[in-house]
Amino acid sequence: MRIEAKLLLFLGLFFGAMCAVYWTWSLENAGGVMMFAGMLLCFLPGSYYYYWSRRMKTRPEDDPNATTEVGAGVVGSFPGTSIFPFLLGMGSFFVVLALVFGIWLLIPGLALVLWALLGGTSEGRRGGQV
Amino acid sequence: MSRTIPTTTTEHDGHAEHHGPSGLLKWLTTTDHKIIGLSYTITAVVMLVIGGALAELIRAQLATSNGHLVSFAQYNELFTMHGSVMIYLFAGPFAFGALANIIVPIQIGAPDMAFPRLNALSYWLYLTGSITMLLGFFTTGGAANFGWVGYAPLTSSLNAPGAGADLWIGGLMLTGFSAIFTGVNLVATIFYLRAPGMTMFRMPIFTWNLLVTAILILLAFPVLTAGLIMLYADRHFGTHIFSVAGGGVPVLWQHIFWFWGHPEVYILALPFFGMATEIIAVFSKKPVFGYKGMIFATISIAALSLGVWAHHMFTTGVVLLPFFSIMSLLIAVPTGIKIFNWIGTMWRGEIWFSTAMLMSIGFLVTFLIGGLTGIYLASPPLDFFTHDTYFVVAHFHSVVMALLLAGMGGLYYWGPKITGYLLNERIGKSQFWFLFIGTQVFTFPQYILGLQGMPRRMAVYPHHHGWVTLNEISSLGALLIGVSTLLFVVNVVVSWKKYPAGDNPWDAQTLEWFTTSPPPHHNFYRLPQIRSERPTWDHNHPEHKAIAHENHEG
Numbered sequence: 001m002r003i004e005a006k007l008l009l010f011l012g013l014f015f016g017a018m019c020a021v022y023w024t025w026s027l028e029n030a031g032g033v034m035m036f037a038g039m040l041l042c043f044l045p046g047s048y049y050y051y052w053s054r055r056m057k058t059r060p061e062d063d064p065n066a067t068t069e070v071g072a073g074v075v076g077s078f079p080g081t082s083i084f085p086f087l088l089g090m091g092s093f094f095v096v097l098a099l100v101f102g103i104w105l106l107i108p109g110l111a112l113v114l115w116a117l118l119g120g121t122s123e124g125r126r127g128g129q130v
Numbered sequence: 131m132s133r134t135i136p137t138t139t140t141e142h143d144g145h146a147e148h149h150g151p152s153g154l155l156k157w158l159t160t161t162d163h164k165i166i167g168l169s170y171t172i173t174a175v176v177m178l179v180i181g182g183a184l185a186e187l188i189r190a191q192l193a194t195s196n197g198h199l200v201s202f203a204q205y206n207e208l209f210t211m212h213g214s215v216m217i218y219l220f221a222g223p224f225a226f227g228a229l230a231n232i233i234v235p236i237q238i239g240a241p242d243m244a245f246p247r248l249n250a251l252s253y254w255l256y257l258t259g260s261i262t263m264l265l266g267f268f269t270t271g272g273a274a275n276f277g278w279v280g281y282a283p284l285t286s287s288l289n290a291p292g293a294g295a296d297l298w299i300g301g302l303m304l305t306g307f308s309a310i311f312t313g314v315n316l317v318a319t320i321f322y323l324r325a326p327g328m329t330m331f332r333m334p335i336f337t338w339n340l341l342v343t344a345i346l347i348l349l350a351f352p353v354l355t356a357g358l359i360m361l362y363a364d365r366h367f368g369t370h371i372f373s374v375a376g377g378g379v380p381v382l383w384q385h386i387f388w389f390w391g392h393p394e395v396y397i398l399a400l401p402f403f404g405m406a407t408e409i410i411a412v413f414s415k416k417p418v419f420g421y422k423g424m425i426f427a428t429i430s431i432a433a434l435s436l437g438v439w440a441h442h443m444f445t446t447g448v449v450l451l452p453f454f455s456i457m458s459l460l461i462a463v464p465t466g467i468k469i470f471n472w473i474g475t476m477w478r479g480e481i482w483f484s485t486a487m488l489m490s491i492g493f494l495v496t497f498l499i500g501g502l503t504g505i506y507l508a509s510p511p512l513d514f515f516t517h518d519t520y521f522v523v524a525h526f527h528s529v530v531m532a533l534l535l536a537g538m539g540g541l542y543y544w545g546p547k548i549t550g551y552l553l554n555e556r557i558g559k560s561q562f563w564f565l566f567i568g569t570q571v572f573t574f575p576q577y578i579l580g581l582q583g584m585p586r587r588m589a590v591y592p593h594h595h596g597w598v599t600l601n602e603i604s605s606l607g608a609l610l611i612g613v614s615t616l617l618f619v620v621n622v623v624v625s626w627k628k629y630p631a632g633d634n635p636w637d638a639q640t641l642e643w644f645t646t647s648p649p650p651h652h653n654f655y656r657l658p659q660i661r662s663e664r665p666t667w668d669h670n671h672p673e674h675k676a677i678a679h680e681n682h683e684g
Binding site: 001004007008011015018021026028030031034035038062064066069071076079082083084085092093096097099120 | 432457
């Protein structure tokens with residue numbers, strides 16, 4: 001986990017340094033703000049990972065000598081199939097079309113989005129349709 | 131469904147059996163990264179054909195100096211939608227949605243992407259975003275017509291009043307969210323779902339490149355989405371963010387767009403660099419030369435890419451020329467390292483000139499041309515001379531056609547893993563020669579036209595300076611490229627379930643070639659011990675094990 005953290009922290013530091021040079025040299029705000037935000041976006045997860053990487057045991061995927069057997073067990077919960085991503089996608093489609101063709105399209109759009117959010121959440125709590 | 135990593139390297143995993151819905155319902159409800167990746171691949175290839183057809187129309191119009199094939203207004207729609215379809219709907223989603231989706235989890239020994247339902251949502255947003263953008267052609271005002279970069283004030287409600295512009299904005303929002311969700315998924319998958327022993331410095335270069343690409347997506351795409359919301363507000367809610375009339379700043383759009391747009395160039399390129407790296411190593415029967423150098427070069431490109439956006443804006447007169455010039459020129463260093471390493475990988479290798487390898491070598495040559503002309507453009511004096519001419523068009527077409535070559539190589543290389551069947555090599559090689567020669571015939575006259583001052587985005591041009599001949603040659607190149615795409619479709623039809631591939635037809639090195647073709651549900655019946663970046667090679671060739679990089683792990 002330490003390399004993952006260092007990757008993000010390095011990028012954050014680089015963007016920070018670049019931002020400092022650019023902002024003082026160019027006196028242009030938009031680019032400076034965007035680079036500053038880029039720096040924060042790297043520091044946020046990077047520092048979190050770094051904090052935990054110093055406190056957790058080495059994971060099997062970080063151990064160069066780990067055997068396949070070490071990773072045995074449940075890896076995670078993976079839903080077999082789910083209709084809700086499709087419904088959410090279609091709902092978002094109608095919402096975007098409502099921005100172009102008329103506000104009435106928000107009715108089917110938001111209905112589908114709501115259905116997908118409720119269905120997807122309850123499916124997630126059940127552990128997915130297997 | 132919980133998934134157990136097998137505890138031995140020989141027994142089959144009972145959890146791999148999966149009985150889900152079949153037929154259309156399978157495609158609508160799947161959360162399997164391989165089927166989602168296949169959906170991405172098919173949709174992206176359809177977009178390639180649509181974008182290619184638009185390109186052929188453009189080149190047919192330009193084959194004569196006073197073409198009458200389309201009107202000026204239709205020509206504006208053609209070049210706008212050609213660029214939009216190719217960049218937003220083909221190259222990006224094909225790079226990080228299609229092959230990455232299928233290959234990355236298998237390369238690191240994961241059962242699926244970290245968030246399978248989010249992955250499915252990414253695809254549906256991509257598909258609906260693509261449909262939304264293309265719907266513009268069926269509206270009375272026609273499709274978007276302000277260029278794929280959507281510069282203000284061309285995009286204002288006064289200059290682009292039709293629904294086509296709003297559909298372009300809406301489609302881009304949907305595909306933007308799709309990309310962001312894919313980025314989240316790739317980072318989480320690579321950080322949390324690697325197999326035991328698959329340390330960061332044992333990941334294949336393709337996976338490394340996709341990790342860096344995903345981080346760039348997360349940095350860049352939200353900026354574009356924010357810009358699109360502002361643009362929509364300007365058009366419909368009476369704000370004046372990008373219009374001078376209300377005290378806004380049109381050039382702010384360019385800052386926002388290119389702050390996304392230049393990292394986007396690397397978001398497109400890095401996955402294809404990864405494909406070429408894998409292919410060149412496998413078909414040279416060697417490990418990747420300078421494995422860590424490749425990774426650090428990729429990270430350097432990503433780091434620099436956030437500080438180069440305004441080299442697209444040199445001629446606006448309001449950007450800091452030395453800063454952006456220096457940063458842009460610096461990118462040549464890590465890119466040069468990559469080219470050196472690709473050649474180093476081939477050096478004294480046992481080279482097998484398969485279609486995938488030919489495509490990758492074609493990529494290398496074409497990308498070198500595109501990259502070198504990019505260095506010219508990073509220099510403000512030269513950029514002022516060539517800005518908005520065909521030199522720029524030729525430069526970025528050399529780059530993207532190189533990426534298409536690598537992508538086709540990727541399809542020939544990994545296609546058998548996905549489908550279980552090989553494509554016909556003879557047709558594949560014909561396709562390569564049409565694509566490679568076509569690309570050079572297409573771009574070289576454009577470089578000359580650009581240096582002679584022919585502006586881009588013109589439906590007609592003066593009948594002098596030999597411009598007609600050069601344009602005719604360029605159009606011939608476009609025709610050859612079109613034939614190559616047709617040959618690919620023919621190859622898929624001719625080879626359909628004809629040449630069984632087996633698990634590892636190329637004697638390849640990375641983990642995806644350890645499992646069956648196609649892989650089972652949740653990817654692996656068994657996993658080998660992972661002791662280097664070439665676990666499958668180590669397993670199959672214990673006498674030639676790769677040297678591991680574990681001394682540098684943290």
